[in-house]
Amino acid sequence: MTPLVEFRSVAKAFGNEKVFEEISFTIVEGESHALLGPSGCGKSTVLRLLAGLDQPNAGKILIEGKLVSDDAKCLVAPHERQLAMVFQDLALWPDLTALENVMLGMAQLKLARSGRRAKALSSLATCGIENLASRKPREASVGQQQRIALARALAGRPKLLLLDEPFSGLDAVIKRKLFQEIETHCVNFGITLLLVTHDSWEATGLCSHAVVIEDGHVAEHGRLCDVLRQPASIILRSFVSQWPSSLMRS
Ligand SMILES: Nc1ncnc2c1ncn2[C@@H]1O[C@H](COP(=O)(O)OP(=O)(O)OP(=O)(O)O)[C@@H](O)[C@H]1O
Ligand SMILES: [Mg+2]
Structure with a gap:
């Protein structure tokens, strides 16, 4: 079966600073993956490379078997990769309302304006925030802004949804519902x-891999x-040590 995502020996550096030299993994369609590691190890960089917002220095990135980045060459533009991303800093448009922000995330669906609305x-x-449709991001709390960004990402019906720590401002009840x-x-x-x-609770609550x-x-x-049966990494x-194995998803 062709994986939905494949990283083949991907290397990335910013100037002289190497982030990683050889990242390889695959994601099969329908498998929800948690991307884990210590702060600064390159998790956001992996998402940005996959989204086409940055280019690797070396290696190949494939989506549905199609080469989208080959060494430093971008072969498929970000808007053609059929994915949506909730950024760590949310990247909402400050002068647009929540509704307008979400509608912008649907441009590729080619719907009439009323359908998009x-x-x-x-x-x-x-995302439980229909009452905020006419508010600008600065008129919403941080947790509400996170949900606006999530609504925007979901609305575009992507094949692949990339979430970069999108739940950090939310309480446990809202997280569970979301x-x-x-x-x-x-x-x-x-x-x-x-x-x-x-967050182990988020990873095990939402992801199978x-x-x-x-x-x-x-x-x-x-x-x-x-x-998790025999974890080799510090993070796992x-x-x-935080969670009994009976709570892990199979
Ligand atoms: N545009 C950039 N220019 C220079 N260095 C960068 C840039 N973006 C990221 N880096 C560096 O690359 C490394 C990986 O950054 P990245 O943001 O991917 O880490 P992360 O794993 O997402 O960390 P965190 O968990 O703190 O969000 C860090 O050392 C960071 O300083
Ligand atoms: Mg990050």
Whole structure:
């Protein structure tokens, strides 16, 4: 089966500073992956490379078997990669309302304006913030802004949803509700998830698989319930000490 995502020996440096030298992993369609590792190991960089917002120095990135980046060459533009991303800093347009922000995320759906509006409202409702449709981001709390960014990403019906620590401002009750909505949305619309998080509860609550980056390479990769049996990385060892294995998703 062709993987949805494949990183083949991807290297990335900023100037003389190497982030990683050899990152390789695959994601099969429908498998939700947590991307884990210490701060600064390159998790956001992996998402930006996959989204086409940065280019690797070497290596290949494939989406659905199609080469999208080859060494430093971008072969498929970001807007043609059929993915959506919630950035760590959210990247909302400050002068647009929540509804307008979400509608911008749907440009590629080629719907009439009324259809886009209805779908954008429905996406805001999925994230529990339809009442904020006419507010600008600065008129919303940080947690509400995170949900606007999530609504924008979901509304575009991507094949691949990249989430960069999108839940850090939310309380456990809202997170639980959002997890259910995201899971339903992913199943209904065939969306595959790649979630960056430092939080064991988020990773195990939303993801079936994990990729762990440590010291510039993939330290562990597999089903969470498998890698958590004998964790080799610092981060997964810390998860095991926090959570009983009976709570892990199979
Ligand atoms: N545009 C940039 N220019 C120079 N260095 C950068 C740039 N973006 C990231 N870096 C560096 O690359 C490394 C990886 O950054 P990245 O943001 O991917 O880490 P991360 O794993 O997402 O960290 P965190 O968990 O803190 O968000 C860091 O050392 C960072 O300083
Ligand atoms: Mg980051």
